[in-house]
Amino acid sequence: MRVLVTGGAGFIGSHLTDALLARGDDVVVVDDLSSGREARLDPQAVxxxxxxxxxxSLTEVVESERPEIICHLAAQINVRASVDAPEHDAEVNVVGTVNVLEAARTAGARVVFASSGGALYGRDAPIPSREDVLALPESPYGIAKYCAEQYVGLYNRLHGTQHCVLRMANVYGPRQDPAGEAGVTTIFCANVLAGQDPVIYGDGNQTRDFVYVGDTVRAFLAAADSRRPGTWNVGGGDEITVLDLVAIIGEVAGHVVTPRFDPPKPGELLRSAVAIDRATSELGWRPLTPLAEGIAAVCEWIESGAPERGWC
Ligand SMILES: NC(=O)c1ccc[n+]([C@@H]2O[C@H](COP(=O)([O-])OP(=O)(O)OC[C@H]3O[C@@H](n4cnc5c(N)ncnc54)[C@H](O)[C@@H]3O)[C@@H](O)[C@H]2O)c1
Known part of the structure; x- marks a missing residue:
């Protein structure tokens, strides 16, 4: 296939680009390099x-490259930045997605949109949250992702397209910058390996759903190959407390970890985990990487100097 990956120089996008190239697809990347880095890209990717x-310009690129699939991952991903500058967040995450959908129309390409399971379901959503729960986002970032999803659905109804949405939980793995949505894993691993005590905001009993980047990439491939519209959660299958996460990192790194505790961050969800049975039954996808195994990969990557390439 010929695939265009927006945000392909980012954390998840660069792993996705590698996986597409590895199976013989042609890959074109659109990225403004605002947080992504060219060094993460395989030289075979354009x-x-x-x-x-x-x-x-985006339409010109899509018209000339003629992709069959556009995996749309380019985004402003920082939740706190979206609170400080909601107009910029909406410009990139809402208007940018509309631009991608319009450009896709010119080439008849199918869009696989990277949405967020962690930012969409509100604080009262049943856990694990299913795709049909009413989304009540708690941040401009979550609102923008939800709004962009609505455009994806509207284009399917209006233009008869087969676009689809992946709502990812907290994706973690090698190449992840500490500042991202799930950068906590990288930060804690780096702390522990350096012999520093990780700082937990709150009592550590808040829960999250961690899914390994390699598993996430397989969900993109499954969604791209499915050729059907839909909205699917992509999570690790477990609800994990932050205390448990720190304990697992300590075990993997072979260090005794004594976390320090700071006051909770305002607005932080107490519980977050997504139900993944829809992706399992409709896409044949399930996560395969146990948390300890994924954490071990992150620790090895950090100990190797956190290189831009390799490691998945
Ligand atoms: N990391 C997670 O846990 C997580 C969870 C849920 C959803 N997501 C979504 O997955 C996607 C990828 O996230 P990531 O963690 O790899 O983030 P990332 O910041 O590493 O990647 C985003 C990429 O998009 C690029 N980009 C940003 N603005 C752009 C613009 N206006 N035009 C073109 N390129 C632009 C950046 O340079 C970067 O390479 C995002 O859409 C994010 O919202 C991520």
């Missing part, structure tokens, strides 16, 4: 340094 907010 990079267009471009923002998805530039509708005209």
């Amino acid at each position: 990079l267009h340094k471009l923002s998805v907010t530039e509708a005209g």
Whole structure:
């Protein structure tokens, strides 16, 4: 297949690009390199340094490259930045997605949209949260992802397309910058390996759903190959407390870890975990990487100097 990956120089996008190339697909990347890095890209991938907010240039690229699939991962991913500058977040995450959908129309390409399970379901959502729970996002980032999802669904109804949505939980793995949505795993691993005590905000009993980047990439491949519309949660299958996460990192690293505790961050969800049975039954996808195994990969990657390439 010929696949265009927006955000392909980012954490998840660069792993996805590697996996697509490894199975013989042609890959074109659109990335403005605002947080992504060219060094993460396999030289076989063609990079267009471009923002998805530039509708005209984006359409030109899509018209000339003629992808069959567009995996749309380019995004402003920092939740706190979305609170400080919601207009910029909406410009990239909402308008950027509309631009991708419009560009896809010119080439008849199918869009696989990277949404967020962690930011969409509100604080009262039943755990694990299913796809049909009413989304009540708690941040401009979550609202923008939800709004973009609505456009994806609207395009399917309006234009008869087969676009689809993956709602990812907290993705973690090698190449992840500490600042991202799930950067906590990288930060804690780096702390523990350096002999520092990780800082937990709150009492550590808040829960999250961690899914390994390699498993996430397989969900993209399954969604791309399915050729059907849909919205699927992508999670690790377990609800994990932050205290448990720190304990697992300590065990993997072979260090005794004594976390320090700071006051909870305002607005932080107490519980978050997604139900994944829809992706399992409809896409044949399930996570395969136990948390300790994924954490071991992150620790090895950090101990190797956190290289831009390799490690999945
Ligand atoms: N990491 C997670 O836990 C997680 C969870 C749920 C959803 N997501 C979604 O997955 C996608 C990838 O996330 P990631 O963790 O790899 O983040 P990332 O920041 O590593 O990757 C995002 C990429 O998009 C690029 N980008 C940003 N703005 C752009 C723009 N205007 N035009 C073109 N490129 C632009 C960045 O340079 C970067 O390479 C995002 O859409 C994010 O919202 C991530």
